[in-house]
Amino acid sequence: MDSGALDIFIAKHLPTAQHMQISVDDYDGFSLRLHAPLAPSINDKLTAFGGSLYVMAVMACWGMVYMRCVDYGLDPDIVVAEASIKYLKPVTGDIVSSSLVVEEKHWEHFFDRFEERGKAKINLCSEIIVNEDVAVRFEGLYAIIGVK
Amino acid sequence: MDSGALDIFIAKHLPTAQHMQISVDDYDGFSLRLHAPLAPSINDKLTAFGGSLYVMAVMACWGMVYMRCVDYGLDPDIVVAEASIKYLKPVTGDIVSSSLVVEEKHWEHFFDRFEERGKAKINLCSEIIVNEDVAVRFEGLYAIIGVK
Numbered sequence: 001m002d003s004g005a006l007d008i009f010i011a012k013h014l015p016t017a018q019h020m021q022i023s024v025d026d027y028d029g030f031s032l033r034l035h036a037p038l039a040p041s042i043n044d045k046l047t048a049f050g051g052s053l054y055v056m057a058v059m060a061c062w063g064m065v066y067m068r069c070v071d072y073g074l075d076p077d078i079v080v081a082e083a084s085i086k087y088l089k090p091v092t093g094d095i096v097s098s099s100l101v102v103e104e105k106h107w108e109h110f111f112d113r114f115e116e117r118g119k120a121k122i123n124l125c126s127e128i129i130v131n132e133d134v135a136v137r138f139e140g141l142y143a144i145i146g147v148k
Numbered sequence: 149m150d151s152g153a154l155d156i157f158i159a160k161h162l163p164t165a166q167h168m169q170i171s172v173d174d175y176d177g178f179s180l181r182l183h184a185p186l187a188p189s190i191n192d193k194l195t196a197f198g199g200s201l202y203v204m205a206v207m208a209c210w211g212m213v214y215m216r217c218v219d220y221g222l223d224p225d226i227v228v229a230e231a232s233i234k235y236l237k238p239v240t241g242d243i244v245s246s247s248l249v250v251e252e253k254h255w256e257h258f259f260d261r262f263e264e265r266g267k268a269k270i271n272l273c274s275e276i277i278v279n280e281d282v283a284v285r286f287e288g289l290y291a292i293i294g295v296k
Binding site: 009012015016019020040042043045050051052054055058062077079080081082084085086 | 157160161162163164165167168187188189190191192193197198199200202203206207210225227228229230231232233234235
């Protein structure tokens with residue numbers, strides 16, 4: 001599916017994400033995968049900085065909500081309301097974050113609520129995988145607070 | 149107290165924090181306050197990007213642990229193991245994050261453990277205040293995993 005809208009959004013609106021060279025790796029309507037090189041996000045241990053890993057994790061889910069809204073025909077205002085993250089292993093190369101698939105009924109509920117109230121919330125998780133192990137596990141609560 | 153070690157650390161090791169123009173505003177041995185301008189961290193709503201707010205919050209506590217270790221005479225390897233964040237209000241101007249003071253006995257315990265085992269953990273919180281209201285509330289678990 002066409003995920004160009006998110007790359008354009010980052011290029012237009014998010015200098016922190018631009019500096020990190022975040023780009024969409026894949027979007028199939030159910031999950032979004034982002035990619036960033038290590039160099040702009042490196043730390044003193046020559047692994048990925050924990051703050052940058054959070055940005056990759058929060059953006060995989062934010063972008064997933066954004067793309068589902070675009071697919072639905074909206075130009076949405078989306079915010080993250082709260083989030084938690086666990087750092088399980090160091091990330092020693094390119095950073096790849098993926099939103100986890102949720103059951104379609106959660107998206108249906110999200111858009112039903114939006115139609116009723118003009119606002120809606122959804123919980124999404126993402127992971128950063130290194131050598132088939134989960135290096136970072138993230139969960140966030142996202143809200144659509146309006147449309148442009 | 150001299151907080152120059154943290155500004156030097158950022159300039160040497162953390163390109164994401166450099167791009168955000170993070171600098172030490174104040175350090176008194178009990179709390180650390182960081183400052184960053186809005187522009188590099190702006191989002192589509194012309195407020196601060198949630199990912200950048202996390203970086204400011206996680207770095208206020210990370211920097212606090214770092215500075216206490218420097219004061220103690222160490223050049224430490226510190227990591228954040230897990231964290232949670234709540235976004236309560238938008239941040240519409242400069243971003244100022246402060247670590248919250250913890251009782252001295254927690255620092256004593258932290259350094260006692262480090263002396264015994266070469267490793268230790270501490271929980272710290274930080275806040276980002278806007279117009280006297282808490283805009284962001286953060287809690288993180290930090291570990292010293294060795295020294296250089």
